[in-house]
Amino acid sequence: MASHVLLIRQDIATPWWFILRAFVGAAYVGFVALRLLAYLWLCLPRMPKGDLRRRYGEWAVVTGPTSGIGRAMALELARHGLNLVLVGRDPAILRQISDTIASLSELIVVNNAGVAEPGAVYLHEADVEAWARMVRVNVSAVTEVTAAVLPGMVARGRGGAVVNIGSAASESIPSLPVYTMYSSTKRYVAQFSRSLHVEYASKGIHVQCQAPFLVDTRLMFRFEEAAGGVSLFTVTPDAYARAAVAWIGRGGALCTPGVRHQLLRRMAADVPDSVHDWILLHLTTWNRKRRFSGSE
Template sequence: MASHVFMIRQETAPAQWWFLSLAFVGAAYAATVTLRFVAYLALCRCHRPKDDLRRRYGEWAVVTGPTSGIGRAMALELARHGLNLVLVGRDPAILREISGTVKSLHKVKTKTVVFDLSLVWTPDGDEPLRRLREAVEGLDVGVVVNNAGVAKPGAVYLHEADVEAWVRMVRVNMSAVTEVTAVVLPGMVSRGRGAIVNIGSAGSEYIPSLPLYTMYAATKRYVAQFSRSLHVEYASKGIHVQCQAPFFVDTRLMFRFEEAAGGVSLFTVTPDAYARAAVAWIGRGGALCTPAVRHQLLRRMAAAAPDSVHDWILLRLATWNRKRCFSGSE
């Protein structure tokens, strides 16, 4: 009888040990995820004094694509933080309008540079690039927001759009980010400070695929990897490089998925709300971040679903969007 009990103990002890180890690993993982999320929320709540960006990085900010959506909201938010602005866009009238609005609301200076960023790395792009260099020369440029971006052609199969349209997207989303960064870096290196914010997309970072928006997602992956490597390359020179990867922001570019997916609109933020969070995050955290709290929640939820589920849902939503675009309701 006694030997029988001893045998059962011997058999159950390793099982208990395994169970306890797994429970410990599970608890440690849950604690790490929770702590990361709490640390993230703490950063979101962290108040940034009005003159902080000016003091830490410099008096001027360069913003590309300030004529609508996120770029416009970020330009206004940076001005609210006391930064003078170099506004880079392709439409002179709207640039003048946003410049006037900024100056009427905040006591800052502005400069505008007319630049169609789809011309970067073409002979026609040399002249506006020279004007941009001239505009920032001698300025204490502390912050750069590479925001301009295009998602069109979207909701199309790769073989459907003409090559020139893809090339324009590549130039705006990738070449312009690279070139504008290259223009401001020498000044930042010589001053030993600066913050570069590249607007990427959650669509290339936190979900496995973005069917029918393949080229867009691929260009945004470039933005993220470009930022990650520069983050490491320039950290010792006092320059913080960051890719911000938002989910849904209510602009004309936003994929109109939310109408098909109902609940997604819960996770959509206004450009102003995004800009407040985005500016609070400048120079904080690692090379990749998702500033808005709602987007952070969506990111956590997305991480829990298997890739095949994402792929299935996204293809259906994109197909729905495609029908909508081609039926002319978009």
């Protein structure tokens, strides 16, 4: 008995919505990959010694240079051949030296001075003067020093650089409970820097806010402390300063120098605000209880 096999071929068209989703997905992956490569390009290469001096002049002014990021930034700028003016974070001292700074038209200014205390407290628990002092150092001093140097930079006609040290606490997370005033003052620094960058870019003046995550300093709020462990994303002040100086004039109006901090920023961006708020509220209030356990 003969057997017959009948083959029937059907051309099944791929649905248009599947093609559209595949295209959008591929485009998104390509966009993320390009951004990551751009960040890595900024992070990995080292700026040749002398580049900052040739571009911005012989002088650098660093506020808050006695420890942490300020000290490390001052040392790194010195390694690049710049002469330094080191200024304490006391607003009165900053005002006294403003005339001297203004006379230096060819320079880089690093506004690093800042305070984080009172910290781990609700707004009603600290007196108004304590909050006013934080605003004077974190907001007013940054404004006064920047306002003092800009006229000389404009008159010079060759530009300059102002680097304001902000915080990821105001840029990469939606809230920071019981550290509200600190994160709010750093938000001012970011908006101040962004707007000035737009205003003065045409004059060759690069205003930049650097917003680091975890740096092993006394000032920086440390999430690994709240979590009771050591974070793989924490960097030393020296490591941060090397990345930060390499980004001057290259990282845009708002940046987060360093590969590890960039990765943390990208991960934070993918978490919904409501999840951020819930996690941070529990971490910071738990850390607050532990910090004040002896007095509560």
